[in-house]
Amino acid sequence: MPEAPAYYADGPEALVVSLAMRGDKDAFSELVRRRQVSVRNLFRRFSNSPELADDMSQRVFLKTWQKIRQLKQPDRFGGWLKRIAVNEWIDYQRKHGGIAMTELDDVQLRAPSVSASEAIDLDAALAALPEPVRLCIVLSYHEHLSHGEIAELTGMRLGTIKSHIRRGSELLRELLREYGGSV
Amino acid sequence: MNRDPALEALFQSAEEELRDDEFTSDVEQRIEKRGKRVMAGRLAAVILLVSLEVLLESPLQQSLGIAAEVLSTALIPLENEWLSFMLSPLNSIAGLVGLLLIGTQQLYRRIR
Numbered sequence: 298m299p300e301a302p303a304y305y306a307d308g309p310e311a312l313v314v315s316l317a318m319r320g321d322k323d324a325f326s327e328l329v330r331r332r333q334v335s336v337r338n339l340f341r342r343f344s345n346s347p348e349l350a351d352d353m354s355q356r357v358f359l360k361t362w363q364k365i366r367q368l369k370q371p372d373r374f375g376g377w378l379k380r381i382a383v384n385e386w387i388d389y390q391r392k393h394g395g396i397a398m399t400e401l402d403d404v405q406l407r408a409p410s411v412s413a414s415e416a417i418d419l420d421a422a423l424a425a426l427p428e429p430v431r432l433c434i435v436l437s438y439h440e441h442l443s444h445g446e447i448a449e450l451t452g453m454r455l456g457t458i459k460s461h462i463r464r465g466s467e468l469l470r471e472l473l474r475e476y477g478g479s480v
Numbered sequence: 481m482n483r484d485p486a487l488e489a490l491f492q493s494a495e496e497e498l499r500d501d502e503f504t505s506d507v508e509q510r511i512e513k514r515g516k517r518v519m520a521g522r523l524a525a526v527i528l529l530v531s532l533e534v535l536l537e538s539p540l541q542q543s544l545g546i547a548a549e550v551l552s553t554a555l556i557p558l559e560n561e562w563l564s565f566m567l568s569p570l571n572s573i574a575g576l577v578g579l580l581l582i583g584t585q586q587l588y589r590r591i592r
Contacts, residue, residue, distance in 0.1 A: 322511070325511075326504055338494075342491075351503065355506055355507050358510075363514075419494045438483060438488055439495075470486075470487070
């Protein structure tokens with residue numbers, strides 16, 4: 298595919314989205330260039346694996362291209378893309394990890410796969426959290442979504458989300474402190 | 481919503497400025513591949529439909545001819561051609577089938 302025209306890089310996003318919706322592949326490539334950092338970072342927080350994160354991100358952009366004509370308001374592209382990304386991750390977890398939207402009390406904290414002497418980074422600490430808890434924590438702290446928005450995206454109940462975020466934050470602080478983190 | 485400021489700062493600092501490098505071109509390649517697969521699928525479907533049409537054209541036409549002949553058969557043979565033509569919607573197997581369908585539909589509506 299040829300390089301996108303230079304003026305796309307300066308165009309307002311809603312305009313570039315509108316062009317992509319009409320089948321302009323160069324415009325879509327420009328959208329990928331603009332959004333790839335946030336989508337890849339989101340999946341890195343979710344997965345603790347740069348390779349998986351990049352593969353998932355590419356799948357998300359492929360799906361976005363296939364569905365872009367269904368987008369009703371071009372200025373809502375960012376939120377729409379985020380929704381596709383989160384749904385893709387939930388689907389992936391259902392297929393590969395068996396995600397269950399349970400209450401935190403029902404799920405057990407996994408032992409982190411690093412030794413106690415090793416400094417644990419944020420992604421490794423997140424990986425030690427149960428999947429639904431990690432999902433809520435990442436959406437809250439990384440994406441700055443409200444409880445209501447998380448509920449809408451994941452289909453979890455508000456009470457469950459609040460509980461996941463409260464207990465998840467505690468667990469995260471404990472893990473990071475225990476393994477020499479800065480929190 | 482109360483977020484822990486220390487955790488919030490940690491998430492902020494974990495945000496990497498990832499270089500594009502091959503990422504966008506990899507996405508473009510996936511889109512190209514997917515497009516080619518879809519085209520190949522559509523082409524295969526068209527070839528299949530055309531082949532079926534060629535293979536089944538003759539038996540299909542024969543079947544339709546037989547069905548038309550059977551359906552237009554008069555239930556009560558009438559001597560007068562005009563009268564036979566006028567009453568053919570009712571005085572035929574097709575008419576009978578039609579009445580049976582309407583009756584079944586009415587019965588189904590009542591039962592439901």
